[in-house]
Amino acid sequence: MSHQESLTAYLAAFVAELVHCGITDIVVSPGSRSTPMAMVMAEHPDLQVHIHVDERSAAFFALGMAKASNRPVALLCTSGTAAANYFPAIIEARYSRVPLLVFTADRPHELREVGAPQAIDQIHLYGQHVKWFAEMAPPERSNEMIRYVRSVCARAVAIAGQAPAGPVHLNFPFREPLIPRLEDDLFQLTDRPKGYVKVHHGESIINDDQIRQIAEKINRKTKGIIVCGNIDDGCFAEAVTKLSDILKFPILADPLSQLRSGGHNLENIIDTYDTFLRNEDAKKFLKPDVILRFGAMPVSKALSIFLKENLESDQYVIDGGSGWRDPFALSTDMIYSSETLFCQQLSALVEEKTSDHYLKQWLAINELTKENMSIVKDINELSEGKLFSQLVDLLPEGATLFVGNSMPIRDLDSFFLKNKKSIKVMANRGANGIDGTVSTALGAALYSKSLYLILGDLTFFHDINGLFAAKRQQIDINIILINNNGGGIFSFLPQSEHPKHFELLFGTPLDLEFEFAVKLFNGHFTKIKDWDHLKNEMERSKDATGINVYEILTSRDRNRDEHRKFWNSVSQEISKYVKGEQM
Amino acid sequence: MSHQESLTAYLAAFVAELVHCGITDIVVSPGSRSTPMAMVMAEHPDLQVHIHVDERSAAFFALGMAKASNRPVALLCTSGTAAANYFPAIIEARYSRVPLLVFTADRPHELREVGAPQAIDQIHLYGQHVKWFAEMAPPERSNEMIRYVRSVCARAVAIAGQAPAGPVHLNFPFREPLIPRLEDDLFQLTDRPKGYVKVHHGESIINDDQIRQIAEKINRKTKGIIVCGNIDDGCFAEAVTKLSDILKFPILADPLSQLRSGGHNLENIIDTYDTFLRNEDAKKFLKPDVILRFGAMPVSKALSIFLKENLESDQYVIDGGSGWRDPFALSTDMIYSSETLFCQQLSALVEEKTSDHYLKQWLAINELTKENMSIVKDINELSEGKLFSQLVDLLPEGATLFVGNSMPIRDLDSFFLKNKKSIKVMANRGANGIDGTVSTALGAALYSKSLYLILGDLTFFHDINGLFAAKRQQIDINIILINNNGGGIFSFLPQSEHPKHFELLFGTPLDLEFEFAVKLFNGHFTKIKDWDHLKNEMERSKDATGINVYEILTSRDRNRDEHRKFWNSVSQEISKYVKGEQM
Missing domain, CATH: 3.40.50.970 (Thiamin diphosphate (ThDP)-binding fold, Pyr/PP domains)
Structure with missing residues (x-):
């Protein structure tokens, strides 16, 4: 079996699987070592190839597509510093929980660390900043290796997308000659032609006992606020505003919470807290006894200070991505649950508050700020x-x-x-x-x-x-x-x-x-x-x-x-x- | 002792030491977390602060200064992806053996991995691509910590400059408030005011027995060539051309060997090999029995192929930076010695060749190529x-x-x-x-x-x-x-x-x-x-x-x-x- 046949079969299986996994876009930066992958990708009718010469911009461009489509987007570049230019966007993807698939071409093993041109150490190039790194096996077309490459592909897509979403890096060693053989039946797979393994993504949810205990605690509180930072879940607005309605807790909505605009109930949304929480009287007046926080830390420094000044209140941090979003060590309860599911669970269990006095105070000060x-x-x-x-x-x-x-x-x-x-x-x-x-x-x-x-x-x-x-x-x-x-x-x-x-x-x-x-x-x-x-x-x-x-x-x-x-x-x-x- | 006093004393000692170590240039990218270091640096009369907004360009700009001045140049940026933008230039510095000092400001420990703004994991951010990484202690002004910070500074400069030169990364955690107290006697150090520790750089050299054995082997060869790739040592041209003169070995000089231009003896320099070594007849005609190779792998692919086709000849790779510059596994002898010292040692020991027949053949074909x-x-x-x-x-x-x-x-x-x-x-x-x-x-x-x-x-x-x-x-x-x-x-x-x-x-x-x-x-x-x-x-x-x-x-x-x-x-x-x- 020729080198070219192995190379082609291996990469065609990988690319076909990528499409089966729902990937539609790949941003390619020109280079020589990445030739076989780039040519096979360009051949696939269902894969959109975007060309970008500057790899730094290319990676952010992919990030933007992934953010807007809520799907992983792939990147491909040649060996050397090209790959290093991806680093800023990879870090941003990691911390903003955006799924990215980073494919880098590399010299084969015999040309590494021996002064070969355009060869750098690409193993774990992005360190802790990717969710998963795999050094790919050199291309082979045995049934075993075709299964391997398809399975790794499905796994990479799955890991990138599973909460918290993030970047995954696969490094491909390619030997010369680099030209694949592009034939008509390139993407026809014999085994499992419709995709190798379908990954069923689960969401985090806490059990009935846990949510009941939280509901009971919240029933005993009268001055609660809900704080929503950057969050990207189409069902969340509905769920959290319903919870707010039951609890009569105002929602302090960061602009990236997607709660300030839209068709949901905007009544309890507080949108000028960054201004009025600079005022000491307001902060004392509005002192909460419980805080429910969703999403990333809000942009507002005034709000952060307010949260810090209320260390003695119960602070719940709900995080479907199981992180640790608590820069000031304020949380009394860290809840690893889908934010939407948590709101729905809690709404079903808590007693509807009878007084909206505290909520009205927030809304009044919010209105006053707007007038000014x-x-x-x-x-x-x-x-x-x-x-x-x-x-x-x-x-x-x-x-x-x-x-x-x-x-x-x-x-x-x-x-x-x-x-x-x-x-x-x-x-x-x-x-x-x-x-x-x-x-x-x-x-x-x-x-x-x-x-x-x-x-x-x-x-x-x-x-x-x-x-x-x-x-x-x-x-x-x-x-x-x-x-x-x-x-x-x-x-x-x-x-x-x-x-x-x-x-x-x-x-x-x-x-x-x-x-x-x-x-x-x-x-x-x-x-x-x-x-x-x-x-x-x-x-x-x-x-x-x-x-x-x-x-x-x-x-x-x-x-x-x-x-x-x-x-x-x-x-x-x-x-x-x-x-x-x-x- | 106030936070501000500690911060200022610690950084002033670091910056004073940096200047004592011969650093004259720092490229700063604007940012908030790096404020204390930037302000102290701007205050030093003997440190030139260069501002560059784009950190990727900033790092390459520093690289260029370091390449041209043969001295380490420093970089400073704030926390977050700013630091990631340095990565391409750091990798280039590592592989091209250019000394760089990379200083990144970081959040203090309590703000790491907790969702604080602009905080990423900067520990070993550049992985294997720096020669040394140190996570700096939080600023303190005790005598012990002033000694520590000065000693780390001297060490960082030394490691960056010692062959093979390369990048060093120091990560500085800074707490707010970030403003230092800039006073007139900022850089006056009580202990060792002229510098904490002077580092005496040694060069690699092989011993008399080793060089004698090599000389004896070379004495028995008649068809030798000297291959010079990228090398940056002002004394090398003189030393290698003298060796060539004694051995009657032509010098295949890469444009980056600095041997094609200048006042040294150009007689034995071959400058068109990239063209004529594409010809099979020339390659057979000029077959060597010994090859001495200095510097990085040459640019020419034709020359690389020629070296590969002469696997049976003795191939000496001389490398003062103790690397492994041998992408095709051709070397019979890897010599970890200063290139200039090796030429001088060998020139003193080998017998002057009596025949220049082989050299003349190379020169004739070189001339013929030029005529065309x-x-x-x-x-x-x-x-x-x-x-x-x-x-x-x-x-x-x-x-x-x-x-x-x-x-x-x-x-x-x-x-x-x-x-x-x-x-x-x-x-x-x-x-x-x-x-x-x-x-x-x-x-x-x-x-x-x-x-x-x-x-x-x-x-x-x-x-x-x-x-x-x-x-x-x-x-x-x-x-x-x-x-x-x-x-x-x-x-x-x-x-x-x-x-x-x-x-x-x-x-x-x-x-x-x-x-x-x-x-x-x-x-x-x-x-x-x-x-x-x-x-x-x-x-x-x-x-x-x-x-x-x-x-x-x-x-x-x-x-x-x-x-x-x-x-x-x-x-x-x-x-x-x-x-x-x-x-």
Whole structure:
């Protein structure tokens, strides 16, 4: 049996199995060593091959597709540093629980660690940051090895997808010659032609005794809150709002909880806590005796501090991915259960609360905070806070909003209020990096109609190469680029009080004309002049095609001052209100 | 003692020690967790802080400085995926033996693996790819801990620099508040104020008995060749050419051996072997009985095959870095000795050869090959081969030439001939990636006057962000951009015989107007029209400032045809010559 026949049969079986397991997309970066896999993949009619030259962007692009489709997406690159460029996206996938399949081509064993070109040590290349690593056997076409390669494929897909989802890495040693034999019946499998092994994914659930004990404890509490961070489960909104309704517990909903927008019951949703929990009077007034927390840690630092200050209350952390999402060691109960199932179980067992007094207090302060938002909404100049307060109105029904890290996600948290539109909010909150944001959004755009990306200038700059995917694949995307010429978040941190090295180390102005970057990729660039201009452009954006970048120039100092003015004003009003209530 | 005092004293001692150890440059990427180290570093008068927003480019920029200065250069970034972006450059540094000091800020222990923002597992983040990893103790200012931090610093610098040089990673946990107290006497150390421990680096050398045995063996051989790959030791050229002179062994000099240009004796240098060793008659005619190999594996595949076909000859691999540079398992003797010292030792012991017949045969075929280069030099259109054959004349005396991977380094190997100019040739040949090339060249430009970068369009695209350093630091660089709109090397590989998926997977045209990318960073862009235009521009380039990109449009197919025509023509001439000699 020839080398070429073995290589082809082995890889065709692997790729056929991959498709059987539901994989539809693979992002390939060009290279020589990965040739046999790339050619076999390109041959499969049901596998979409996306080409991306920069592997760092490629991996984030795959991440975006996986996030938006809730399915594993595969990556393929050649040997050497190409594979190392995947590392940032792999780490993000791990911490944000997104399934990725990373396939790297490698030199065969005899060419490793002997100074051969483009050969690096790829064994466990990503260390603890993948859920599973396998060094694949060299290609063979015996029945045994065909079973092996199909079984490993099914297993890799299963592990990537099982909660907590994450990245899996398979390393393939390939010998020369690298060209497979592409024949018509390439993907016809003799054994089990419809797939080798179907994996039935289970969800975590606690037993009746456990849930009854929790229900009894919660029955004895009167001041409860529900905190929801980043969570991605279509059934969760329904389940948690029903629970809130029974318990009369307000829901503090992070923008990534998907609870601020949509057709579910929004009544008990608290959406301005990041602002009013900066106020000491409010925090004392609203002191809870029990906290139920779902999803990742919320973005809001004010909320984190509030949770820390209530160490003595029962704190339940519900985590279907069996992690340990508790940075301040606050949890009294760590519950490894599907979040939706837990809400449903608990709703069936707890007594409906008769008083909604505590809930009403939260809602009143939430309303008061919103009333004060006029301070932000009345600003005439282009301003970051105002932009985020207007987003709900500017975005079309059914839009997906991808938000950059650093300031944008925080401003979204502060100013993006609950609404009946269907707007999905996405961000890279696994490791909160500014890298790969453009690519992740573009990947998401393939599975989410009407994608809007809002991000700062440093974040945009970090992943300019990512725009190549949009040009090559003619992806439609609207990008709102907030250009405050540097790292705006640092103006809010203690670093800003030390002017000596501030601009050098933290302000870091880029002084770039981003129009050139947009033109490089055949995009449309619009410098927004004023609010009317923005409104008109956003109206037109619904039908825009290709890359559309709307640059909004703002000032870091003015932005900080505007935020502080708003926070101070709200704080005064709330203190007044709380004192009035307490009299 | 306050947290702030401990933090400041600990880091000031570390940074003072870093400067004592000879470190002059640190590349910092902005971030919050790294604040205390960044601020203390910015305060040191003898440390140059370079800011780079994109950590991937930042790391390659540091690599370039380290390559050009032959001293370790330091990197600093914040926690999270920022650190993962360093990975490609760290791997390149490891395999190309370049000293790097990688400092990453991390969350303190209590915030690890608990869902805290921007916290990833940074312990052994780079796996086997660093020479040493240390998780640093949390900052303290006791005498013991000040001694500890200074000693670790000296040790990190020493390990990075000791042959084989490479990257070292220190991970620093920092607690909030992160602001150090910057006072005037920050860097005044009480104990050992001039540096804690001086490390005396030794070189590997074999003993008298060992070298005598080798000399005796070589005395019995008459047909020897010396093969020199990438090597970076200022004294090596003198030592190896002297050895060649005594032994009458030709030196097959890779462009990265630094032996093709310079004031040393060029007489025995063979510079066209990549062309004529494709000819079977030449290979039989020139069959050696002993091979001495220095440096990394040469770029030339023809030479690699020649070495493989001479398995029965004695093959000595001399490696001062004690590696295993032997991808085809050919070595009969692996010699862990400084390459220069080995040449000097051997020169003193071997008998001077009386016959130069074998050497003359090599030189004759080398000359014959050069005569046939007129086929390339007479091309009228812009052509890649001709460009490289003209480089020696186009570059000014004292220039440094940084060469991209893939086709450019191979064309340099084929067409860049020996010359008396002082031209240093650099490339990233540790892992041969196309990533980070612009940044590495820019880093090198800080330590090498008159830097010319020559690279292809995919390589340029991969590291567009790298140009930011040139804009920010006003670095002067001349970039010859060979734009054949895709991966030119694949036209020479078997992949090109399978047209079905060729352009999708391997040709990968970008279709970009690079002028926009250059303008984004305030650079000058020139589209070269013809050879006269290029000549004039290169003449003017000697005084050019800032970023200067000269784009040369070529065709992948025509390029392949031109190369093949040249190789075929040379091959015919050589076969004729060899047959004539053998009659």
